[in-house]
Amino acid sequence: MTEAAAHAESAEPILRLRGVGRRFGGLHAVSDVDLDVIPGERRAILGPNGAGKTTLFNVVAGDLPVTSGRIELFGRDVTREPARQRAKLGLARSYQQSRLFLGLSVEDNIFLAIVGVGRGHLRPVVLPRKDAELRARAREAARRAAIDGRLGDVVGALAHGEHRQVALAMALAAEPKLLMLDEPASGLSRGERQLLTELLLALDADITLILIEHDMDIALRVAERVTMMHEGRVIVEGTPAEIRANQLVHDLYLGSHYGSEPEGGASG
């Protein structure tokens, strides 16, 4: 925490959004969002259903073009660049509904995440030594996401919770500088949530994490800063403590959905 705070003074933001907006016809899913995330930061994005959190991820990752505004990633304007360029720069994301290659094995899924950001993924010849090295990295990522027991299994045959683990392993395997996870805990059991929280807390200090999470417990434990969205706009930004104390947040979100949760349940 103190280390990251020290960062905050000196470092240029790793992600900078200015006036970012995305419309779907007449619907402003995201409008006029400014956001700065500094290297190494753990940021949670909260907000009720339909607030525009996933859409924000989609425009940052390049899966959807913006309809207005500017996106800078690692100090570079990427507003017009395709998703694969942003992935190559060091951005990895997971999807709210796990999107995996159901016909491929767990190991191949993770392997692809590594191969994709590297060079030579369309190289026609096989280089056994290089591939073996990448395979080892894939297995290591699987171990970190605790899915290494199912390496050889076809992803289509796995359970829902395991899909989320594979998605996480893929995001980790790419060794991103900026990791964006969209509700990684949804559909996980209590024990799996605990594992996930530990993994996120133990993440390398130089990986920047942006997390969308409805599970307040996880979000407020992991995050150093919280951005609160509502109807496409950022309404509050602050530390977990400030967010908990904010009346607007309570009315909009905590009050209605999580009012019964104990106050001091999580300390940042």
Next chain:
Amino acid sequence: MRRAVSAFDWRLLVRRLPVGVAVGTTVFALVWVLFWAPSTNFGPAIHSPANFLITLLNGLTLAALMFIVASGFSLIFGLMRVVNMAHGSFLLLGGYIAYEVQQSMTNGGGLTVFSSQVNAWDWLVPAIVAAAAIGGIGLVTQQVFLRWNMGQDLRQALITIAISVIIADQVVAHFPLESSIEKGSAVNTSWPGAIDRLVNLHIAGVQYSVARLTMLGLGVAVGIALWLWLYRTKTGMVIRAGVDDRQMTSALGVNIQVTFAIAFVVGASLAALGGAVFTSYAGVNPTTDGQWLLNSLVVVIVGGLGSIFGTVAGALLYALVYNFSISYLPTTGGDCCGQYSPVLTFVLLALVLAFRPQGLFGRPA
């Protein structure tokens, strides 16, 4: 209580019906071909094993050719969801290119050259030139016309139909003599002399064409090469990933457009290779394109779109049903037997679509 039990049994029966129909049909066809087959050209297989073996080999060799052509169609569809209506035209043009190249290599002077004048290179070089040229045309088609219309099925279908019409017209314009439909004459290339002969199989005294066995070998080789490429290389893995989820693949950093281009080139080249083979096997005329587009469609629909094993299964079933129905359907009057065989291949198609709409090896959409 009684009612519940009988309802349960009924549902079980319905669920097993497809299997029952498939097994029943197969058993009936086997018994028919092996022991019964009254008033057919060949008679039952136990009386005439040689004819049975020849029919089987005819089916397998035709299946090999169908596999070569349809695997290209399936590759393009599986990755890009493009139903390439110009696939038959790629085959047709490939066939004509192979013909032209063989003519110029052997000084054929517009007549089919004798196979004794053709060596292996006189066959291979035309086939390679045809595959390369059509690969190039495929690349242009994909980059110039299809790339901008990703996901718009109707537009892509119309564009590829337009391309097939243009190709057909160009063929008619450039091969006025050989290709006039009234004359109905096809142009042929010759197999190399070394394989244009019969070999004694030492089974039931059958002599069989080495060229057709080579065709079978070529089909198997293409199948193995495709399998190695798709399942043992990174490019192949990226292609299979793209078949599963295009957007996700590019979100991982993969340049999916390059992948599409590669797949389209390979798919078009396979059509042209099939065309080169078909020009030696039967000859091409300007109606060959529609016939082979249809063949490709039937094979991949029966086998399941976008699956290499499905394409093998589809090609085998289609070619075997076609050949066996030619030989083992009863003849009506003095007229020979072939008239029902197209009907039976479409019965096959209808049965597969009725019970397994995604095809034998296809995944449900």
